[in-house]
Amino acid sequence: MFKRCLMFAVLIGILSSTTVWGDELPAGLKNDIYPKIKLSTGFGLDYGGVGANIELQINKAFGIFGGLGSRGIIGQEFPDSMKNGWSVGSRLYLGEPAIVRPKFTLALGQTHGVIIKNMAGDTVDSATILGFKFGIGLEWMLWNALSLDLDAGIAFGSSNSFTYNNYDDINERVELNPYFSPTAALAWHF
Numbered sequence: 001m002f003k004r005c006l007m008f009a010v011l012i013g014i015l016s017s018t019t020v021w022g023d024e025l026p027a028g029l030k031n032d033i034y035p036k037i038k039l040s041t042g043f044g045l046d047y048g049g050v051g052a053n054i055e056l057q058i059n060k061a062f063g064i065f066g067g068l069g070s071r072g073i074i075g076q077e078f079p080d081s082m083k084n085g086w087s088v089g090s091r092l093y094l095g096e097p098a099i100v101r102p103k104f105t106l107a108l109g110q111t112h113g114v115i116i117k118n119m120a121g122d123t124v125d126s127a128t129i130l131g132f133k134f135g136i137g138l139e140w141m142l143w144n145a146l147s148l149d150l151d152a153g154i155a156f157g158s159s160n161s162f163t164y165n166n167y168d169d170i171n172e173r174v175e176l177n178p179y180f181s182p183t184a185a186l187a188w189h190f
Helices: 002-018
Strands: 036-044 049-057 062-070 084-093 100-117 123-143 146-159 179-189
Touching: 036 062, 036 146, 049 084, 100 146, 123 179
Parallel strands: none
Antiparallel strands: 036 049, 036 179, 049 062, 062 084, 084 100, 100 123, 123 146, 146 179
């Protein structure tokens, strides 16, 4: 996990060397009328897997969002309810609107599924994982109303309660640990 966080820090360093943090926005991007809508498509917990995210930017520093997506689970053993993901959360933007602006994200979402099988290989149970994520990232304005949003975060998951019918080996429970949760998206600003 340390290597992934380090790679993301290097990426931010490269981007900041090509674009100065806090550079003035072009005249077409200066708009102090709030609230604003930001519509994104991308991947990660903020997007319910691979999907869309809509954010209401209440002011220049704070926004709330919701996302829906597909977790990309393929296979008949997974019920349809496990193939879709969702998220809700908030973002805190640092500084004035600029070409590159850092942000913090806090999200709650459902983006993983677990199938429990018994020793014979029969499906015994399934569950979706509900977790939260804390991330740090950047919003990089590419054109007039289009940005590239990148985040790296740590997600902490907890599962729904399992029922272990016909499941004798309790030592094979699924254990959930913190995991690296990157996100990337293209966003349109309205």
